Amino acid sequence: MSATATAVNPTGIASIGLHFPALSLPVEELAELRGQDPDKYRVGLGCEEMSICPPDVSVVELATEAARRALSRWGGSKERIGMIAVGTETAVDMSRPLSAWVADRLGLSGAIRSYEVKHACYGGTLAVRQAAEWRLSGAARDQAALVVAADVAMYEEGDPGEPTQGAGGVAMVIDEPRIARIDPVSYPWSEPQFDFWRPVGENYPRVDGPLSLDCYKRAAENCFKAMIGQRDPEVVLRELAAICFHVPFPKMVRKAFYRVGEFLDLNAERIDGFFQEKIYPTMMWNRLCGNAYTASLWISVARALKGLAAGERVAAFSYGSGFGAELMMLEAGPDAAAGAWEQDVETDFRDRERIDARGYSELRESRS
Numbered sequence: 001m002s003a004t005a006t007a008v009n010p011t012g013i014a015s016i017g018l019h020f021p022a023l024s025l026p027v028e029e030l031a032e033l034r035g036q037d038p039d040k041y042r043v044g045l046g047c048e049e050m051s052i053c054p055p056d057v058s059v060v061e062l063a064t065e066a067a068r069r070a071l072s073r074w075g076g077s078k079e080r081i082g083m084i085a086v087g088t089e090t091a092v093d094m095s096r097p098l099s100a101w102v103a104d105r106l107g108l109s110g111a112i113r114s115y116e117v118k119h120a121c122y123g124g125t126l127a128v129r130q131a132a133e134w135r136l137s138g139a140a141r142d143q144a145a146l147v148v149a150a151d152v153a154m155y156e157e158g159d160p161g162e163p164t165q166g167a168g169g170v171a172m173v174i175d176e177p178r179i180a181r182i183d184p185v186s187y188p189w190s191e192p193q194f195d196f197w198r199p200v201g202e203n204y205p206r207v208d209g210p211l212s213l214d215c216y217k218r219a220a221e222n223c224f225k226a227m228i229g230q231r232d233p234e235v236v237l238r239e240l241a242a243i244c245f246h247v248p249f250p251k252m253v254r255k256a257f258y259r260v261g262e263f264l265d266l267n268a269e270r271i272d273g274f275f276q277e278k279i280y281p282t283m284m285w286n287r288l289c290g291n292a293y294t295a296s297l298w299i300s301v302a303r304a305l306k307g308l309a310a311g312e313r314v315a316a317f318s319y320g321s322g323f324g325a326e327l328m329m330l331e332a333g334p335d336a337a338a339g340a341w342e343q344d345v346e347t348d349f350r351d352r353e354r355i356d357a358r359g360y361s362e363l364r365e366s367r368s
């Protein structure tokens with residue numbers, strides 16, 4: 001090989017770290033506060049609990065701690081990190097990227113490409129794709145990327161989106177595919193829409209709820225259609241160990257998969273069978289943290305990969321308002337079975353404090 005030729009690196013997720021804030025609110029408490037039937041939140045939306053940040057914790061702490069955990073588990077040297085890409089829609093500055101805060105706190109500087117990626121909840125997935133494609137192109141040489149997806153989702157008090165709030169961060173080192181190989185080919189779909197957006201200077205998003213549901217379902221249908229192509233959908237879906245989705249609230253995922261299943265001509269029983277077996281279990285951690293925007297899909301992927309045997313395959317559907325979507329395919333590597341990152345979730349969920357309706361109101365009051 002000539003001195004300038006590049007070699008394609010085996011590429012995938014080498015390490016995972018997660019972090020959730022120290023408070024949580026059961027949706028029943030919010031239902032009481034807003035005078036709603038708790039079943040509207042529990043059954044109608046499929047939500048259980050939402051992660052809430054204490055006053056001194058922001059997206060910076062969520063992203064940094066998730067990254068610190070991923071790096072500590074990785075085993076590689078910090079000198080090999082050549083890219084830090086952070087996907088978020090909770091930006092703390094219009095110019096300085098969140099990656100600079102993370103890099104500063106973790107002592108990462110030098111020959112590193114460092115930046116923030118924005119496309120609503122899709123930003124984290126774009127960061128993963130860019131990191132993977134950077135390695136696959138050969139441009140990375142032997143360097144690895146640190147990718148973080150972190151967000152704090154808050155709606156205006158009383159907004160229909162309030163029960164879907166949440167917070168959390170996921171970080172991944174994209175390097176050798178010890179946990180999962182990332183397929184080079186993926187299936188994107190985008191359409192310019194105003195389904196959910198937050199104008200500059202406003203604290204809370206504006207949402208066209210029904211439109212957002214339609215956009216999400218249309219994106220899922222088109223991405224799965226492209227992935228399945230001319231193959232038998234039954235066979236393709238059966239071969240997947242898990243199918244992960246962006247989880248704004250669990251019922252959304254069910255609605256979207258029904259749309260996909262109907263499009264693929266599966267009957268209701270088969271759709272339900274696939275949903276219960278391959279999708280519902282992947283949302284176990286999401287149900288306990290709410291919508292963490294960019295992190296949501298990757299929380300589900302982390303849950304799905306834990307315990308898989310090498311070679312088992314996972315589909316990961318990303319959706320971000322505006323809107324952009326992409327379906328990625330992953331294949332479990334030798335370290336997926338041990339699922340070391342589960343201890344982050346166990347620790348954070350075990351140690352967090354449950355607040356009640358009054359505590360939540362006081363917290364919001366102190367923020368405003």
Ligand code: HMG
Binds near residue numbers: 043045213247
């Ligand atoms: P809503 O006003 O609560 O809607 O808003 P609803 O009145 O239609 O009720 C919701 C469900 O609860 C319905 O079920 C009701 O029947 C049921 P469905 O008919 O849809 O199956 N229900 C009950 N069930 C049991 N017992 C009861 C009861 N009462 C009613 N007593 C909406 C819902 C999703 C619009 C709202 O939560 C919202 O605006 N959320 C934010 C937007 C969102 O999450 N959209 C999802 C797709 S967009 C996306 O994923 C991107 C996002 O993550 C942002 C980003 O990309 O950055 C949001």
